[in-house]
Amino acid sequence: MTETAGTxxxxxxxxxxDFKWWNDRxxxxxxxxxxxxxxxxxxxxxxxxxxxSGYPNAGDRGNRADSWAKTDFAExxxxxxxxxxxxxxxxxxxxxxxxxxxxxxLLGQELRPLTALPNADYAAALxxxxxxxxxxxxxxxxxxxxxxxLIPTQDVDAAVLEIExxxxxxxxxxxxxxxGARLPYGNRYYHPIFEACEAMDxxxxxHTGGEGIGINGQPSLxxxxxxxxxxxxxRAQGYQTHLTSMIFEGVFEKFPKLKVVFVxxxxxxLAPFLWRLDADWKALRAQTPWVKKPPSExxxxxxxxxxxxxxxxxxxxxxxEILAWNxxxxxxxxxxxxxxxxxxxxxxxxxxxxxALKRRILHDNAAELYHLTPHADPAKVAG
Amino acid sequence: MARxxxxxxxxxxxxxxxxxxxxxxxxxxxxxxxxxxxLRNRCPHQGAPLCLGNIQGTVLPGRPYEYVYGLEDxxxxxxxxxxxxxxxxGRTYFNPHRVxxxxxxVTVGPLADDDVTLETFEVTTEGEYLILHA
Numbered sequence: 001m002t003e004t005a006g007t008x009x010x011x012x013x014x015x016x017x018d019f020k021w022w023n024d025r026x027x028x029x030x031x032x033x034x035x036x037x038x039x040x041x042x043x044x045x046x047x048x049x050x051x052x053s054g055y056p057n058a059g060d061r062g063n064r065a066d067s068w069a070k071t072d073f074a075e076x077x078x079x080x081x082x083x084x085x086x087x088x089x090x091x092x093x094x095x096x097x098x099x100x101x102x103x104x105x106l107l108g109q110e111l112r113p114l115t116a117l118p119n120a121d122y123a124a125a126l127x128x129x130x131x132x133x134x135x136x137x138x139x140x141x142x143x144x145x146x147x148x149x150l151i152p153t154q155d156v157d158a159a160v161l162e163i164e165x166x167x168x169x170x171x172x173x174x175x176x177x178x179x180g181a182r183l184p185y186g187n188r189y190y191h192p193i194f195e196a197c198e199a200m201d202x203x204x205x206x207h208t209g210g211e212g213i214g215i216n217g218q219p220s221l222x223x224x225x226x227x228x229x230x231x232x233x234x235r236a237q238g239y240q241t242h243l244t245s246m247i248f249e250g251v252f253e254k255f256p257k258l259k260v261v262f263v264x265x266x267x268x269x270l271a272p273f274l275w276r277l278d279a280d281w282k283a284l285r286a287q288t289p290w291v292k293k294p295p296s297e298x299x300x301x302x303x304x305x306x307x308x309x310x311x312x313x314x315x316x317x318x319x320x321e322i323l324a325w326n327x328x329x330x331x332x333x334x335x336x337x338x339x340x341x342x343x344x345x346x347x348x349x350x351x352x353x354x355x356a357l358k359r360r361i362l363h364d365n366a367a368e369l370y371h372l373t374p375h376a377d378p379a380k381v382a383g
Numbered sequence: 384m385a386r387x388x389x390x391x392x393x394x395x396x397x398x399x400x401x402x403x404x405x406x407x408x409x410x411x412x413x414x415x416x417x418x419x420x421x422l423r424n425r426c427p428h429q430g431a432p433l434c435l436g437n438i439q440g441t442v443l444p445g446r447p448y449e450y451v452y453g454l455e456d457x458x459x460x461x462x463x464x465x466x467x468x469x470x471x472x473g474r475t476y477f478n479p480h481r482v483x484x485x486x487x488x489v490t491v492g493p494l495a496d497d498d499v500t501l502e503t504f505e506v507t508t509e510g511e512y513l514i515l516h517a
Binding site: 058059060064065066341342343344345347348349 | 428429430431432435436437460462463464465
């Protein structure tokens with residue numbers, strides 16, 4: 001028996017908002033949230049974020065071509081009169097209303113590379129400004145929107161203060177960093193961040209991106225690939241590095257209630273990777289004796305993955321086997337990545353799934369992780 | 384197969400497109416350098432509105448490190464995942480996916496008595512219309 005996606009309320013765990021597009025005002029939208037000194041800095045230098053990897057993207061400037069529509073797309077004849085789908089009205093039309101989305105988690109866009117800035121103070125100011133802006137200007141606009149807050153990982157003390165400052169806001173549901181980093185995320189340097197996340201019941205999420213930019217490490221063991229398609233494949237490498245680090249540095253022993261989310265790095269690789277880790281742990285356990293359980297058990301308990309871009313096996317039914325290996329009924333959460341070009345539709349992406357599993361992936365796993373409950377009045381979510 | 388009068392010929396100049404709905408199907412009609420084409424407005428991959436995609440050429444398969452651009456205006460690229468389709472045939476270009484999108488004939492001529500007109504335009508016995516056969 002299958003249930004059609006349209007009957008399941010959907011929680012979309014990866015939606016991109018960009019303040020430049022949202023407000024039509026460029027960096028100006030953030031200005032009033034920055035201290036005066038940094039306002040002058042931005043006037044002179046722009047945001048000066050290291051978000052240009054040197055690689056191109058795909059689609060229409062990284063986005064679904066139809067998400068740039070501002071007026072009549074079908075007869076437009078020009079590409080440059082609109083703003084990508086993070087205009088709220090278009091997001092409602094193409095995502096929230098169209099697919100019966102109960103909640104969408106906004107994971108930002110332009111500001112996320114702030115963790116790759118050399119200047120920790122400026123990174124902290126940008127995170128502070130973005131989080132305030134996000135809460136006041138975007139999350140308040142529609143009850144279906146929840147947000148991920150940014151932190152300056154260059155300064156752990158500042159990051160903890162920021163989590164304590166805005167992390168209790170009811171519309172903030174997780175803390176977000178990028179895959180690209182200076183140290184694997186299990187390193188003890190980061191532990192105060194995890195302590196704060198655990199104390200405030202905020203999942204710690206990594207989103208693909210930031211690999212090899214700014215002060216971050218090179219994107220792969222062997223440096224830089226030549227092409228964008230190569231750079232997309234370093235996601236799983238990075239996530240495997242961070243996940244292994246978190247397990248063997250004892251993050252899940254020290255912070256047993258912490259939840260970690262890996263966004264947009266695939267998940268078909270997970271189970272074979274854990275088989276390897278479990279086997280190695282049996283031989284090497286004594287080198288990290290605080291790791292008391294097989295690595296896979298920490299993952300089933302504490303780690304979640306988002307679905308997009310969903311792997312497309314040679315035969316669609318092969319995906320069902322992979323989902324079973326990965327215990328998707330607990331670990332996998334739907335994400336569309338709207339409005340990016342590699343958008344996954346909740347109705348078209350998955351092969352036919354058993355009804356219970358489909359509901360876990362499209363809704364329940366995320367509802368439990370983020371403590372999201374149905375809207376009291378679904379007719380009044382917009383505005 | 385029915386005949387649907389889309390518009391007067393003059394209303395769809397070269398480079399233009401119209402998205403129409405006939406019998407519940409969304410179809411894109413294109414004027415490319417004076418030739419008319421029509422495609423089903425639904426990508427067989429994930430159901431995206433294919434006919435809203437950019438019309439362009441593409442870089443042809445070649446030897447390593449060689450970039451040769453060709454097929455100018457013969458390719459429509461799906462607005463979501465970038466799959467490329469040949470407008471004339473509906474086939475995916477380079478055919479990696481072995482799927483195709485339905486194509487329809489578009490002809491130019493006077494209105495026939497039983498033509499279904501899709502928009503309110505002044506019907507006269509004179510003039511030439513675009514007729515979609517779908």
